[in-house]
Amino acid sequence: MIRVAVPNKGSLSEAASAMLGEAGYRQRRDTRELVMTDPDNDIEFFFLRPRDIAVYVGSGTLDVGITGRDLFLDAQVEAVELMNLGFGTSTFRFAGPVGEFSRAEQLNGKRLATSYDGLLRSYLSERGIEASVVRLDGAVESSVRLGVADAIADVVETGNTLRAAGMEIFGDPILKSEAVLIGRSGENPPPGLDVLMRRLRGVIVAREYVMMDYDIRKDLVDAAATLTPGLESPTVSPLRDTGWVAVRSMVRRTQTNRIMDELYDLGARAILVSTIHACRI
Ligand SMILES: Nc1ncnc2c1ncn2[C@@H]1O[C@H](COP(=O)(O)OP(=O)(O)OP(=O)(O)O)[C@@H](O)[C@H]1O
Ligand SMILES: O=P(O)(O)OC[C@H]1O[C@H](OP(=O)(O)OP(=O)(O)O)[C@H](O)[C@@H]1O
Ligand SMILES: [Mg+2]
Numbered sequence: 001m002i003r004v005a006v007p008n009k010g011s012l013s014e015a016a017s018a019m020l021g022e023a024g025y026r027q028r029r030d031t032r033e034l035v036m037t038d039p040d041n042d043i044e045f046f047f048l049r050p051r052d053i054a055v056y057v058g059s060g061t062l063d064v065g066i067t068g069r070d071l072f073l074d075a076q077v078e079a080v081e082l083m084n085l086g087f088g089t090s091t092f093r094f095a096g097p098v099g100e101f102s103r104a105e106q107l108n109g110k111r112l113a114t115s116y117d118g119l120l121r122s123y124l125s126e127r128g129i130e131a132s133v134v135r136l137d138g139a140v141e142s143s144v145r146l147g148v149a150d151a152i153a154d155v156v157e158t159g160n161t162l163r164a165a166g167m168e169i170f171g172d173p174i175l176k177s178e179a180v181l182i183g184r185s186g187e188n189p190p191p192g193l194d195v196l197m198r199r200l201r202g203v204i205v206a207r208e209y210v211m212m213d214y215d216i217r218k219d220l221v222d223a224a225a226t227l228t229p230g231l232e233s234p235t236v237s238p239l240r241d242t243g244w245v246a247v248r249s250m251v252r253r254t255q256t257n258r259i260m261d262e263l264y265d266l267g268a269r270a271i272l273v274s275t276i277h278a279c280r281i
Contacts (some may be wrong), residue, residue: 005065008047088179096151113149
């Protein structure tokens with residue numbers, strides 16, 4: 001059985017469980033369940049704090065885990081990112097009192113509060129910035145007002161928390177994060193990992209793409225195919241009316257309306273879009 005670590009709480013928890021559910025795995029019925037076996041799929045899920053997941057995977061106790069890239073890098077363990085999962089996106093950034101800082105280099109000699117001290121220390125040392133790091137568990141935005149730090153490094157999503165604390169971001173983003181599947185490198189992959197990854201990729205593709213069908217005159221197929229090249233190549237089928245064909249192709253969800261407009265202008269008709277329920281690519 002492959003042993004998988006899944007966030008039990010916090011920002012990543014619901015989305016991770018939803019993705020595993022869409023991938024056909026059993027869902028836990030109660031959020032207090034700590035372990036759940038899915039014998040039909042030969043898989044066992046362990047619900048753990050997202051910050052701890054890298055530790056379990058790095059030590060070899062569990063085979064793979066879902067966590068945030070920022071939490072994974074912060075833990076500084078022997079593991080690798082196997083796959084981006086497309087949810088839990090966030091940016092890790094410097095912030096300080098409005099108007100006080102504009103570049104990371106100005107942090108030399110300053111005190112920096114963060115919950116991600118491992119990640120922050122490597123960033124600072126790679127750039128030769130000598131600042132002292134104050135490790136806090138959360139509500140890091142309050143640390144400057146309360147006098148334990150001069151600036152912070154934290155997860156910023158909307159920026160609302162920063163604004164409310166009278167702070168603003170400065171400098172380049174330290175890290176762009178999202179949920180990732182992590183595992184160990186350089187070993188025989190655990191049995192079942194290939195199936196798990198194929199299933200997760202199926203969910204991601206079904207979320208990112210739609211299926212587009214349309215009818216078009218035969219002589220316009222090549223022009224239409226440049227608009228809808230699909231993942232490999234569009235399917236072209238004959239219609240009873242000989243001058244026309246039916247075309248079917250996967251299209252990025254975000255491009256759907258632009259492509260429909262362009263196909264219509266080209267002469268395509270009966271343009272239909274449907275969601276992909278599940279797939280294996
Ligand atoms: N708005 C957000 N706030 C915090 N973390 C976020 C946010 N959006 C995405 N994330 C990601 O979620 C992960 C942090 O999850 P975690 O459960 O540790 O913290 P949390 O959601 O802040 O929960 P808590 O603070 O209650 O422990 C990180 O990978 C982070 O990048
Ligand atoms: O840019 P925003 O949309 O305001 O979101 C970012 C805030 O959300 C998180 O805090 P959380 O609510 O997890 O509290 P915590 O600081 O105690 O972890 C994060 O640590 C930031 O403080
Ligand atoms: Mg938090």
